[in-house]
Amino acid sequence: MTEDDQRHLLVDLARSLFARGLSVGSAGNISLRLADGYLITPTNSSLGRLDPARLSRLDAEFRHVGGDPPSKEVFMHRAFYLTRPEAGAVVHLHSTMATAVACLPDVDAANPIPPLTPYFVMRVGRQMPVVRYFRPGDPAMEPAIAEGARDARAVLLANHGPVVSGRTLTDAVYAAEELEEAAKLFLILRRGEHRLLTPPQVEDLLANFG
Numbered sequence: 286m287t288e289d290d291q292r293h294l295l296v297d298l299a300r301s302l303f304a305r306g307l308s309v310g311s312a313g314n315i316s317l318r319l320a321d322g323y324l325i326t327p328t329n330s331s332l333g334r335l336d337p338a339r340l341s342r343l344d345a346e347f348r349h350v351g352g353d354p355p356s357k358e359v360f361m362h363r364a365f366y367l368t369r370p371e372a373g374a375v376v377h378l379h380s381t382m383a384t385a386v387a388c389l390p391d392v393d394a395a396n397p398i399p400p401l402t403p404y405f406v407m408r409v410g411r412q413m414p415v416v417r418y419f420r421p422g423d424p425a426m427e428p429a430i431a432e433g434a435r436d437a438r439a440v441l442l443a444n445h446g447p448v449v450s451g452r453t454l455t456d457a458v459y460a461a462e463e464l465e466e467a468a469k470l471f472l473i474l475r476r477g478e479h480r481l482l483t484p485p486q487v488e489d490l491l492a493n494f495g
């Protein structure tokens with residue numbers, strides 16, 4: 286895919302997320318890895334109205350080299366790219382259900398959403414830790430996210446929202462969408478009886494689709 290194709294894909298997927306309410310206002314940011322750097326959404330931009338030509342371009346050292354000023358969360362994305370060499374894109378949202386789970390005091394911080402459905406396991410993986418609260422834009426978040434990203438494709442930022450990586454931008458967006466649905470199911474089911482996927486079922490999914 287050319288850089289131009291990547292720019293248009295990012296804008297199209299961002300608009301789709303915004304249209305479905307997974308991002309509101311100017312919340313959220315999206316990045317992808319290029320051969321010689323990164324593209325990331327500009328700070329204070331609405332995911333519903335991005336301009337492909339004005340996306341922020343970063344060089345391989347994450348320095349701003351083109352387009353509008355980048356998201357204040359560049360370091361959040363960098364934590365994933367530097368920790369997970371296979372990550373080709375990162376999506377950060379304030380999507381309601383995942384953020385609701387990120388506000389619960391009584392979940393397992395190592396893995397707050399259990400394996401309820403195959404597509405959650407296939408897209409997001411075996412685990413997704415909660416990273417303690419930091420102010421948005423606080424660079425102190427980077428090492429905490431990097432630590433969480435060592436063994437997970439996604440993390441939940443306490444009281445803030447999900448950060449999800451994927452091999453491609455489409456993978457990362459699909460994973461963020463599955464995460465939002467799994468969070469919704471978890472919130473619906475958590476006070477009542479429900480069945481989880483068994484550990485062998487989870488391993489079978491990861492062996493075949495992981």
Ligand code: 13P
Pocket residue numbers: 311312313314326327328329330355356357358377421422
């Ligand atoms: P930016 O507008 O700087 O990308 O920040 C939005 C956001 O979601 C902060 O977490």
